[in-house]
Amino acid sequence: MKKTNTLCIAALLMLCSRAVLAQDLSGDWQGALSIGTQQLRLILHIDKADDASWKATLASIDQSPDRGARMPADAVTVAGTSFKMTVAAIRGSFDGTIASDGNSIVGTWTQGAPLPLTLTRATPATAWKDPSPHTASFVTSERDVKLEVLDWGGPSTGRTLVLVPGLGNTAHIFEVTPRKKRQGLFKGDLWIDAKTFLRVQESGYLVKNPSVFLKKIAFVRKYEIHDGISVPRQVQSVVDTRLVGKAELTIDFSHFALDASKGAAGESENQ
Numbered sequence: 001m002k003k004t005n006t007l008c009i010a011a012l013l014m015l016c017s018r019a020v021l022a023q024d025l026s027g028d029w030q031g032a033l034s035i036g037t038q039q040l041r042l043i044l045h046i047d048k049a050d051d052a053s054w055k056a057t058l059a060s061i062d063q064s065p066d067r068g069a070r071m072p073a074d075a076v077t078v079a080g081t082s083f084k085m086t087v088a089a090i091r092g093s094f095d096g097t098i099a100s101d102g103n104s105i106v107g108t109w110t111q112g113a114p115l116p117l118t119l120t121r122a123t124p125a126t127a128w129k130d131p132s133p134h135t136a137s138f139v140t141s142e143r144d145v146k147l148e149v150l151d152w153g154g155p156s157t158g159r160t161l162v163l164v165p166g167l168g169n170t171a172h173i174f175e176v177t178p179r180k181k182r183q184g185l186f187k188g189d190l191w192i193d194a195k196t197f198l199r200v201q202e203s204g205y206l207v208k209n210p211s212v213f214l215k216k217i218a219f220v221r222k223y224e225i226h227d228g229i230s231v232p233r234q235v236q237s238v239v240d241t242r243l244v245g246k247a248e249l250t251i252d253f254s255h256f257a258l259d260a261s262k263g264a265a266g267e268s269e270n271q
Contacts, residue, residue: 025054025078025102029119030128033109041128042109044085044119045070054078058087061128064194083107094119171200181208186219198230199223215240224256231256 029044040062049055054077057070077084078098083105086093094117096107102121109117120126171191178185188204205218219237223230235251 025083025098028122028127029105030122030126031117031119033115033117035115042117042119043122043128046076056085058092064197176204178207183208183210193225196225196228198225198228200225200230213242215242226256 025046026048027046029046031042031044033040033042040060043059043061044056045059046054046056056073056076058073059070071087071089073085074088075084075086081098081100083096083098084094090111092109092111094107094109096105096117096119098105104121105119107117107119108114122128172194174190174192175188176190177187185207186202186204187207188202190199191201192198193200200223202221202223203219205216209215209217217237217239219235221232221236222234224233225231232253234253235249237249237251239247239249241247
């Protein structure tokens with residue numbers, strides 16, 4: 001009798017394991033990492049790949065509000081109740097166990113230090129709402145270059161926000177218009193690196209000229225990111241003067257070095 005009960009329990013556990021394995025994990029899963037007093041919310045989107053394997057993308061919505069800027073998982077492994085995932089771009093991994101009801105995955109997120117993380121299947125009632133819902137589409141501008149176009153709907157009176165993937169990074173392009181005309185402020189475009197949130201380019205014109213002899217100053221400022229700092233790489237300026245017409249100036253910066261006592265320094269060359 002005891003042997004029969006043991007066999008029944010083993011069979012029941014096997015059936016439960018198969019039931020979990022047969023469950024569809026597709027959809028959004030959400031959970032929060034506790035780092036001190038800070039909560040970092042994560043949304044994991046799981047889907048089936050063309051070869052029937054699993055694939056996933058990860059969004060940290062408190063660090064990057066653009067939910068379209070998801071990080072793809074390099075590997076997703078589901079074996080019975082075991083769920084494992086790695087995201088090489090941020091050196092992160094998740095190792096969890098799928099609950100018997102298939103609605104939660106309890107495990108550990110490791111990115112340097114291990115942290116407990118419970119992912120819960122999102123439903124229309126529990127899903128964290130996107131404060132800026134929009135649709136995304138890709139447009140091929142030229143060979144090996146695609147533009148991601150975001151559409152928030154409504155009347156098409158404003159400019160479109162375009163994300164430009166290139167050189168392994170994504171830049172967010174914003175149109176900026178100062179409310180007041182003050183020295184140093186400009187109207188134009190601001191490019192922000194999606195990973196570091198540092199500026200990579202500014203272009204436009206100054207809203208207030210520094211001299212009465214100047215009609216307009218247009219410029220393009222390009223930056224490079226070094227050790228978490230956005231440093232100038234090149235400044236191109238076109239100045240419309242009242243006396244001699246247009247004048248162009250290009251300044252290239254090179255040999256950047258960071259001195260803790262003196263700050264960032266570099267050599268420039270005017271052209």
